[in-house]
Amino acid sequence: MHRHFDDELNELKEKLLRMSSLVEDSISLAIKSLRDRSSELAEKVIHSDSAINILEIEIDELAVKLLALRQPEASDLRFIISATKINKDLERMGDHAVNIAELSLELLKEPPLKPLIDIPRMADLAQKMEKDSINAFVNKDSVLAKQVCEGDNAVDDLNDQIFRELLTYMMQDPKNIQRALNLIIIAKNLERVADLSTNISEDVIYINSGKVIKHHFEE
Amino acid sequence: MEILTKNMISVKDFNFWYGKFHALKNINVVVFEKKITAMIGPSGCGKSTLLRCFNRMNDLIDGTRSNGSIFIEDEDINSPNTDLTCLRKRVGMVFQRPNPFPLSVFENIAFGLRIHDLAKKNKISEIVEDSLKSVLLWDDLKDKLNQTALDLSLEQKQRLCIARTLVTKPDILLMDEPCSALDPIATERIEELMQELVKKYTIIIVTHNMQQAARVSDDTGFMLMGELVEFGATKDIFTKPKDKRTEDYITGRYG
Numbered sequence: 001m002h003r004h005f006d007d008e009l010n011e012l013k014e015k016l017l018r019m020s021s022l023v024e025d026s027i028s029l030a031i032k033s034l035r036d037r038s039s040e041l042a043e044k045v046i047h048s049d050s051a052i053n054i055l056e057i058e059i060d061e062l063a064v065k066l067l068a069l070r071q072p073e074a075s076d077l078r079f080i081i082s083a084t085k086i087n088k089d090l091e092r093m094g095d096h097a098v099n100i101a102e103l104s105l106e107l108l109k110e111p112p113l114k115p116l117i118d119i120p121r122m123a124d125l126a127q128k129m130e131k132d133s134i135n136a137f138v139n140k141d142s143v144l145a146k147q148v149c150e151g152d153n154a155v156d157d158l159n160d161q162i163f164r165e166l167l168t169y170m171m172q173d174p175k176n177i178q179r180a181l182n183l184i185i186i187a188k189n190l191e192r193v194a195d196l197s198t199n200i201s202e203d204v205i206y207i208n209s210g211k212v213i214k215h216h217f218e219e
Numbered sequence: 220m221e222i223l224t225k226n227m228i229s230v231k232d233f234n235f236w237y238g239k240f241h242a243l244k245n246i247n248v249v250v251f252e253k254k255i256t257a258m259i260g261p262s263g264c265g266k267s268t269l270l271r272c273f274n275r276m277n278d279l280i281d282g283t284r285s286n287g288s289i290f291i292e293d294e295d296i297n298s299p300n301t302d303l304t305c306l307r308k309r310v311g312m313v314f315q316r317p318n319p320f321p322l323s324v325f326e327n328i329a330f331g332l333r334i335h336d337l338a339k340k341n342k343i344s345e346i347v348e349d350s351l352k353s354v355l356l357w358d359d360l361k362d363k364l365n366q367t368a369l370d371l372s373l374e375q376k377q378r379l380c381i382a383r384t385l386v387t388k389p390d391i392l393l394m395d396e397p398c399s400a401l402d403p404i405a406t407e408r409i410e411e412l413m414q415e416l417v418k419k420y421t422i423i424i425v426t427h428n429m430q431q432a433a434r435v436s437d438d439t440g441f442m443l444m445g446e447l448v449e450f451g452a453t454k455d456i457f458t459k460p461k462d463k464r465t466e467d468y469i470t471g472r473y474g
Contacts (some may be wrong), residue, residue: 004414005434068457069433145437 005070012062012083016090019055020134026052026097027130027193031123034104034186035116044102053192054095059087077109078210082203086137089196089203093130093144096189096196097189103182103189113169113179122158125151126190129197136204145201149213155194162187226292227252227391227421228273233287234451235268235449237280242268246287246444246473250438252390255413255422257436257453259429261473264442273423274310275303291391308335311384315396317376319368319383325352327368327379331386348386354378354412378412385420394424398431399401410435429469433457438456441465 033041063084066072072080129148136145163215166180202214228250228391235243243265250256257295258266271277272289289296296306319327328347332338338346347364352358356378360371368379384392394413398406413422413435426432432439433453440450441464448457449465460466467473 002411004411064458065454069454071430071433 005066005072005076008062008066008070009076010078010133011046012059012080014064015059015062016083016086017134017138019052019087019090020137022052022055023094023097024127024131026094027100027127030097030100030104031120032125033101034107034123035120037104037108037112039105039108042101042105045097049094049098052091056087056091060084063087075207078207082207085203086200089199093193093196096193099189100186103186105184107179110179113176113183116183118158118162118165119183119190121131122155122162122187122190125155125158126194126197129155129194129201133200133204135196136201137207140204140208142205142208144211145204145208147211148201149198152194152198155191159187159191224251224254226250228423229288229290230269231288231290233272233285233289235265235272235277235285236283237268238282242445243272243285246447248440248447248450249422250423252421253417253419254437255417255424255435256438256440256447257432258423258425259427259432260439260442260443260448260468262427263444265445266440266442268330269442269447270395270423270425273391273393274307274312275301276307276312278303298463304335308387309389310391310393311387311389312393312395313377313380313384313397316381316400317373319371319376319379321367321369323365323380324368327383328386328465331383335387337387346386350382351379353385353416354382355415356382357407372405374401374408377401377405377409381412381416385416391421391423394425397424399427405432409426441468443468 026048029174030045032038033045059214063080066080070076071215096190129151130146132148132151135141136148163184169176202212205211205213225337228248230246230248230250233243233246234241246269258269260266265325268277271292271294272285277283285297291310294301322330325347328350329343332343332346348357348361348383351360356375359375368376371379372459377400377453381392381397398409401409410431413424417437418420424432436453438451439453439456441448441456441460441462443464449460449462451461456465457469462471
């Protein structure tokens with residue numbers, strides 16, 4: 001039987017998809033602004049954050065409404081609860097994109113410290129995780145979600161490597177410290193995007209199966 | 220985006236008494252066209268009385284009186300000129316226990332058409348079919364039209380009673396606890412039916428079941444001891460009620 005409630009759940013899903021595509025754009029523009037040394041792109045990321053924030057509130061309100069009015073059970077309940085978490089994770093990713101854009105504006109004030117190699121690689125990985133986690137959500141794909149979680153280690157390793165390399169730059173010459181620090185913080189922001197993608201993937205598995213895999217809980 | 224809606228029923232400073240008992244106290248409320256409005260509240264709060272004022276069913280009880288006004292669109296339904304038969308045709312009612320006539324399925328629906336002389340004889344079958352379709356009964360009952368309606372399941376009876384109400388082409392459907400005699404599955408199906416019906420009709424439902432009000436309605440009014448304590452969009456009433464008494468009732472802390 002078609003339920004009127006299904007239309008409302010779809011509305012929630014569609015809003016989340018719109019949210020994720022806004023966030024995806026923000027992250028890729030932020031990284032492009034860093035790579036291409038473009039202040040214009042960085043500004044664009046900073047300005048577009050308010051649309052993400054507004055949508056976050058809309059999604060929260062819709063979820064609260066559905067919880068209050070529909071008394072959802074089982075998969076419906078898991079979906080709505082997880083939607084609020086995914087919503088928050090996406091909004092946070094948008095904030096990380098803004099952080100990266102702001103840092104990239106800072107870096108533009110001085111010549112490049114070094115050619116960027118590992119940060120773009122890390123950005124590619126983090127972005128792929130973010131896209132895959134959303135695809136896993138849309139397609140209810142637990143296998144893909146699991147892969148996203150497993151990809152997190154590679155990003156963490158890169159983050160450590162970037163940190164060590166930039167540390168040597170700072171030790172070489174104190175004039176490098178500001179720029180190296182900014183790059184380290186950018187890497188940290190990318191690492192957080194990857195972590196949040198992992199969170200979303202964990203929620204996808206919870207929605208699909210009711211299984212809690214975070215913190216290796218049910219292993 | 221909210222679509223602007225028309226007022227269907229406007230109640231102004233309305234009071235109602237059963238003898239000396241002041242059952243409705245200074246009610247002011249507007250019911251919107253093609254929306255589902257739910258009235259909730261504990262037993263004896265006046266919600267059914269209010270519902271029955273909308274088609275003047277309370278006239279059947281001795282010793283009642285009222286003041287204030289109830290308008291349906293721009294018609295004052297308590298004016299001496301009101302044609303009660305027309306009013307009750309326009310404002311259909313469905314009760315707690317389905318009450319089909321002891322007639323065949325077909326005649327249950329055709330009855331209203333015949334007594335109000337609403338259709339030519341050769342049109343009656345067509346209208347019966349349409350109204351059974353509109354309550355999603357046609358596929359189940361098309362081969363049983365001549366069987367007695369008393370043998371149907373409770374849910375089917377309730378659907379039949381709704382269909383019977385629809386043939387007189389009402390604008391408003393009053394539903395007084397329409398699901399309280401039904402099991403949860405049948406209840407869910409009647410609720411889905413209401414979502415279809417509201418595309419064409421204005422629905423007012425009185426229910427003890429707060430969750431049902433939450434699920435089905437666009438607007439909700441909370442009544443207590445004859446007063447309309449709070450009225451507003453259902454999503455607001457159930458997530459951020461303004462009045463402490465509403466909060467206490469919907470969170471189960473009342474009493």
